[in-house]
Every structure is written in structure tokens, then in C-alpha cells.
Amino acid sequence: MAFNDHRDFFQVLEREGELARISREVSWDLEVGAIGRRTYERQGPCLLFENIKDYPQGFRISNGTTGTWSRVALALGLPKDTSVREIYRVYEEKLEKKLPPNTLTRNNAPCKENIMLGDDVNLYKFPSPMIHEGDGGRYIGTWDAVICKDPITGWTNWGMYRFMVHTKNWLTGWPQSTSQLAMIFKEKYLPKNEPMPIAIVIGADPISHIMATHPFRPQDNEAEHAGGMRGKPMDLVRCETSDLMVPAHAEIVIEGHLMPDKIAPDGPFGEYPGYRSGTMCDGVAVKVSAVTYRNDPILTMIALGTPPDDSSIAASMSAGIAMKQGLLRHGIPVTDVYVPPEGVTHLIIVGVKKGGTEVARRVLDYFTARRVMTNKHIVVDEDVDVFNMAEVLHAFATRCHPGTGIAYEWYEGRSNSLTPFYSPDERSKLKGVSVVFDSTWPPSWPREIIPIKASFKTIYSPEVQEKVVNNWQKYGLK
Template sequence: MAYADLRQFLARLAEEGQLVRITEEVLPEPDIRAIGRAAADIGETGPAVIVDNIKGYKGKKVVLNVHGSWTNHALMFNLPANTSIKDQFYKIETRWDNYPGDLIWTENAPCQENIITENINLYEILPLFRINKNDGGFYFSKASVISKDIDDPDNIDKLNVGTYRVQVQGPDTLGMQALVFHDLATHLRKAEERNQPLPVAVCLGVDPVLSFAASTPLAYDQSEYKFAAALNGIPLELTKCVTCDLDVPAGTEYVIEGEILPRERYPEGPFGEFPGSYSGVRNQVRIKVKAVTHRNDPIFENLYIGKSWTEHDTIVGLNTSIPLYRQLKDTIPEVTAVNAMYQHGLTAIVATGNRFGGYAKSVAFRLASTPHGISYCKNIILVDADVDPFNMAQVMWALSTRVRPSKDVIVIANTPGMPLDPASEPPGMGGKVIIDATTPVAPDETLREVHMLEKVDKAAYYQEMINNLQKQVR
């Protein structure tokens, strides 16, 4: 089963018992953020939640935690609901080779069932709420923002779909953070060099795999649309915006069309970010809204973001890990898995074989030079190829028994950092910590002979038996 839009996925979640609806009246604040936090705290089986009785927003609805559990994540890719994180990693990784997927266009798109071009007031159109109580305003935390390369406007591969935080700053005004290493920043730079506004479309409530694709670190000339279609297994249906030449997903719940004002910056923030801290206030770009289109009975999808674990961590977990794995595997075949699920890869765990003494440390250097790793991967942990990097008990065992502090811990100062990382000092600068927790191999000398315990025969057989017995007694 593949999903053409958000509604189809919500229907599947409902069938699987992974969607709940809160019908009692709630306040926009603090209730909606409390609901988002609570759903995330349920953990690996947490459901998506629809809130459709919001005081002051009669008839409007919000959905939260759509990607907020590994159960939902598995269902998004039509995998069994109980598929482990590690198995999801390998099964999803094989779909990367399906790129590019197919795109189709339509002129009668559900996202344009309602068109607003005059007297635009986002405060009335959307059921807005602050995601964290000290945010500087109302935010879209799960917006898929579309922009084009003005030097190559007809090249769909250079059209970017990215997930950026967007702040409502007025009835028809938005602020947005576009960091310098994001593809949208490249589009913006080219437009500002000509002192031209950059058309953008802010899409809220897209199909779940496109949300996954929009937050995946792809190459500049790789299409998020084609990537989503490849992963989903069906063509992605697009339509043209009503005010500009941008292509947007036809089944989107809300589309906000506008332009980034060239060479203008305004205060944006603070905002509670994925490291679990507020990001502060910085001068960012401003979008002037020209139109809002939406489906009949639209659903406002937003994402609770805060101290881990939240929906943000799940949605960017494997789509950060898999590209890093493939980039490493391309030149280092000994790499068996990468777990970069923690704070968008600020900490990454790599399982690798050791071809010769010190080899694992070279794997870390390669990771630190990937497009994502340059700014994000600051804590790099290396474990043996037979260690499951998604199993924290095994990783902690490796750290406890393999690391020789004088030989296996390397600190590299003054490297690029992630500005939203509260440990980045100054913002945008940082360092790398490499911890080699692999078994030393020649010519690296060891103080004593070490032989690892072998696997216990038939343990897997009895594990399955015990699991089945436990199900019977529940």
C-alpha cells in the first residue's frame, strides 16, 4: 500500500489502531503542545492524534505525531508495524536504488478546492498555537517549502523541497530560517544577486513519504519529489501554484504561496529546537504571502519538537542515517550500518570492520567530510561490524570494553558546527570528537590478548519461543 496524500495515511493508521481523536474541547495553548508532548512520550508505539475541538477555532483541526513512533514509521513504508529500527534501516535503504520515481501533473488538484487571494489572514485560516511556551510566535514546524533555481527554472531536479521552520509574523507575513548550507539558501542567493524576490510555496500536510524526503539530505540536483515517488512506489501527483510557476503536491492540505523579499532580514525566534533548547533570535528572511489554497475540511499538520524523543527525531532518524551509510559504503565497504538518529546526527555511531590498524579512525574522518557530517556529526563513535549500532546496550558495551582513552579518543577543534546546537561556540563553529570503540588490529599493539565470546547457539530460537509465550500470557 502506498499513500497519495496525508489523508490516505491517516486512514491506514486508523485501521492499525495508530490514530486517536480527541473530541473534548481543548485550548490552543497549552493543551495542543501538551498533547504533542504526551504522544511523543508514549514511545515506539505512540499514535498520531487528531484534535478537532479547539476553542476559538470552530470546525478546524490539527493532527500531531503522524511520524512520531517507529510503528507509524514502519507503516509509512508498508512494513509490518513491529519492524525493528535496524530492519527498517536495511529495508528502506534498498529503496534508494529505485530513484528516480515518476511524477504526474493535474489541473484539478484537491489542494486548490479553496483559493484565497484577498484579505489574507493566517490567524483566521489556520488553528495556530505556540509549540513551546517561550517561542517568539506561532510556528509551522513541519512545513515542506518549495523553491526553484532561477538559473535553471525548468529543471525539476533542482527544485527544492525542504523542511524549514516558518514563523507567522503577520496576517500575510512569514519569517523563515534558511541556513547557509541548505539548498533553499542557494536559490535565495541567486535571486538576491539580481535583487529579485524568490517565489516559495509553504505546504502543510503533505503525504508522509514526502515529509520524509523533504528532511533527507539529498544532493542539490536530486529531486525530493522523484525520491518520494521512488520510496513510495507510486507516481507523485503535482499541480501548478495559482500565483507563480512552482509545482506543489496536489493532495496537500494547505498551500501558502508567496515571495521571499530580497535583501531584507527581520528578527525571527526564539524557537524551541530539536536539541531541546531555544535557539534565540536572529535576523532571517521574510515571506510576503500572495495566496492561500486549501482542501475542503483541511487538516493542519504540525510537529511537536523539543527535548528528545519527539516526532522530529523519528522523522529525521533514518533519513539521516541511510544517506551517511551509503556515502561511506561507496568507498569503504567494511561499513555495515550507521545510526545517526540522535539530534539529526550530532551524534553518529558507525559499525565498521577494521582492515588494518587505525582504519576505523579513517572512517570517522570520511564521515566528518560528508555534506551532512561537516556541520552536524560532531560526536562520532566507531564500533565493530558485528555490533548493532541501534542497540544501545551493545554500543555501551563497546565503549566500556574497547576504548583506550590515550589512543582511541581524538578531539579536532574549530570545525564547522550547527548553529542550532547550543554547544556550538560561536554559533556555526564547533569541533569533532572521535571515539574508536573497535577491536584493535595489527599493527596496533594491545596490552593483552583479547578473545571475544562466541554467539550462543539456539539463543535466537528460544528468544522467539519466549516472545510467543509472553504474548499468550498477556
């Protein structure tokens, strides 16, 4: 089933017992954030806040669209109890399909039901949440999709980046220098001192947001991937004040220009590694030229923080599949990559057909070749289920040789400044270090010296296994 928007998806979530409507009045100032955070930590439902203090009825906030595996499964059209391995597999398979989008006229586009233009733009019309204590301000863009275009090639990029309300018609944000938005801006607009049109899309269909978290390669088109993944072309409509195309069923679309000659303070914010670690920094400044929105708009939110949440579940999966494809392109014999939510994309599990220190080294090289976003990598043999952290930890504990199985690599100028354990000095120099834990058997070992794993499936002959399984109930066991 292809969802057009969050409203379609919420109907399914409600039917599946995965949505809670909160009709009691709640404050946008920390209360919705705190409720959202506590709900994630209890692995609770997606939330729809229907009554926000200081705002008229109809202006709503949601939290946690795909913040559990069951909701990721439902977004992909799978049963909610689908295994994580199967969810990864289906996601990877559906990435192969691309469908070109449809263009809707503005009369047929729900996101144009209300339009604010020019001097009438007032971002305070929306109940932007103050999500965490200590945040630099009210973040209107958290579970969003930010659209911009390369003016030379026409390539349109979507990415998920945070945006904070600065004044009634200015936003600030912090697209990292490695983000495709920052790269297009730096290469194609800054040299000419030109403002870059952008559109911040809030509350499109659930798949579109996952596509915005996926680190696609340049020139890859997220709108086509979203269509392919949903099995139904995206409906797009042209912006009012630029030629960018945006999802027509979005709840709120903020149109504006990223300014080449201005900076504005952004952050701090409770970030995806699960800490408020940064301070206020020089962010980008966006002058808002229009806001279009549906009647009774839903402002989609992620009360970002410690796992699990949409970032460590849905976005870690999209990152993991992109890593798997990258490793395979580099000729590394990868079977699966898993990005465990608890590791917040700092810890990566890589399963390989053939291991050893050389392969582990190549894995480390892949992850440290350019800007580095990860720092710990565990490489395991094919017999270990990468999605089962009990098996991964067992392999790490029993197969990683502390003297010869650990390799690390230092670098400067390209580490991830949001890595909590780096010192202030390391962060300022973007100095970092990454490690690989080779938890595979040395490929040079002959079979007979490889210890036999003492599990039911591996240490008994098929005959003994079959006999025991067949007689299980006769033993009086369930």
C-alpha cells in the same frame, strides 16, 4: 500501499491503533503543543485535534505523523512491528527507485478546493499553534515541505524548514545557511535582488515529509524520490502565483516570495536538539501571495523537543542513510550507520568492516569536512549491532582506548550553532569540535590476542550452542 495524503494514512493509523482523535475543545495557544509533547514522551499515538478554540469546526491540527518506529514502518508499507534495522534497510533500498511525477489540473487537485489570493490572504484563518512556552510566535510550518527552484537549471528542491506567522500575509523563517533553500536563494536570487518564489506545503502524504528531511545532494529531485519510495508517482499541481509544482493532495499550500531586501525576527523555538537555546534572530521574510487549502484542512505539526519525536525518529533515519551513502562514497568500509533518537543527530554510530585509528580518523574527517552538524561518532566493528545501543555501549566501554582511541578536531566558522554545550562565544564564532571514539580492535592485532566476546553466540562452539538450544524446553525453560 501508497498513501495519497495524510487522510489515507490516518485511516491506516486508526485501524492499527496508532491514531487518537481529540474531539474535546483545545486551545492552539500552548495546549495542543503540551498535549503533543507529553504524548511523544509516552510514545503515544499520532494525534488529530478536531476542535480548536477560536476556529470553526473542520479546521484541524495533527501531531506526530511518523513520531514512532511503528508509524515510520506503516508509512513505508511495512508491518508496524518491523525492526529498526529492517526499516533502515527498506528505506535505503527504496531510495534507489525514482518515479517522475504526474501533473494534475487545478480542477482535479484537492489542495485547490479553497483559494485565497492577494489582499484576501489571511494566515490567521488557520489555527497555527503556539507550540512551546517561550516560542517567538505561532509556527504554521513545522512538519512541512518547502519547495523552491533553481531558475537556471530548473532543479526543484524540497526541504523541511520552520515558518512562523508574522502578520496576516507575512511569514518569517530560519533556513540555515547550509540549507539548499538558502543556497539557491543566495546564489541565484540575491545577486539580482529578486524575490524567490517558494511554496510551503503542509500535510502532504507521509513520505513526502520524510523526503523533505532527507539531505539529498543538489539537483536530486525529492518529488521523484517520493514517488519511488511510495511506489506510485506523486500527483503535482502548479501554484497559483508561481510556476512551482506542489503535491496536489496537500492540506494547505502557502505560496509566497522570499524577499531579497528584508529580514524579520524569527524564533526563539524549542529546537531539535531538545532545547530552547537560541534567541530571536534575523530570519528571512516571506510575503504570502496565495494560500490554497482543502475543505476541513489538517495543519500537520511536530511539537518538537526532546526525543523521541518525528525529528529524532524519522528525520534521524533519513540523515543516517545520507551519512552512510556519503561515507561509502568516500571509500570508508561502512556496514551500517545508526542515528539513535536519544542522540538527536549529535551522536552517530558507524559500523565498519575494518576498524582501527586510521579508519576512525577518516570517519572524523568525513563528518568535519564542511559545515558540521554532528559532534560525537562511535565507530564499532562488524560484530556489534549498531542498532542495539546496549551492544554499542558495551563496545565503547570495552574497546575504546582512552589514550589512543579518541581523536578530535577543532574548527571555526562552520559548527552547528544549535549545539547546546557550546558557549555563547563559541556559538557566535561558529567554533566547534568533533570527536571520534574508535571502539574497534586494532587491525594490526593478530587474531589470538583479540579478546573473545563472552556471549552465548561467540564463546561456545556450534555443537554446544545447538545442544543447549535443542534442549531448552527440556530444561524447563521458556
